[in-house]
Amino acid sequence: MDTPKSNKLDIIVPAFRGHSQNFLMVLDGISEEDALKRIEGRTNHIIWMIGNFLDMRFAMGKVLGVEEEFEFKEYFSQGKALDEGFNYPTLDQLKKSFHQISPLVYNKLLEVTDADLDQDFPMGMNIEFFTETVLNFVGMCIGREDYLCGQIGLMRRILGYEGMKYEFDENIKY
Template identity: 50%
Template sequence: MDAKSKLVHIVIPAFRMHTQNFNNAFDGITEADALKRIEGRTNHIAWMAGNLVNCRYWLANILGIADADPNEQLFKEAKALDATAVYPTLDALKQQWHIISPKLFERLKNATDEDLLSGFNFPMMPSFVQQNKLNMVGMSIDRESYLFGQIGLMRRILDYPGMKYEVDESINY
């Protein structure tokens, strides 16, 4: 993988695997099941999918891509699930994921060390984490991992098979 910065080499494989996992995580899930909550206490899969998409748009914006998440009002800053809101379909969220992800991947590949180490103020960061764009990349990857884990659990609760880790080689971002 050609990247201007050696700092992103460690996150590119996780980024690309998450891109693949997005399709795998929702494989076979019906739109009706995507809106189910467990005992009215959990987030539903559609909310989790929307948060994943929003996470990619958030990171893209931090790295200088101006594209806006079309569903930002539902997901900005990990907004809590609104049981009265109408959430986008999984198909619509998949389309958005595959619109922003290749742009973000190209930006990650073309980022310089200087870009990545430039400051970025994020109030939620603990004092031992340097506030820069590189650490926002790491935080984003971590958030995606967390959401994929929750989706994997919801798949099993809703009686779907576990998520597969198949790779579609035609997706190169």
């Protein structure tokens, strides 16, 4: 396993790699058609959830110094609400974005220092117990990714797919 420069990321780095694996496994076998289905018009569809997951990856990358821009950010930036009038990108397009950004962010997580992580990162949350730093923003992104993988897993079952199989691919190094 890769070792981050900052021991503050001893939990984040394996979580990031685990989320990468979960992301790919939870999407396994999902059709393009099903990825756009909503339940009773009340849920987000899987494409929106994937886009939000990727928005987190790109945001985490940006705060860590990755210069890549999310090609589809106009659909998903900052948790933008689902809009049925949008012609959303396909699963394949979003998976391509995932494989583009994930190794870049992963490498930054390995390189970032304690001083970098301790930098102020104002988010405007104004919560007494939450210090607005780069480290806490990264932690929030990791938490959001976890939540979204769970939501996609639930949608997977509702749409009639088998539950996600935990078949990790150790060749994926991000």
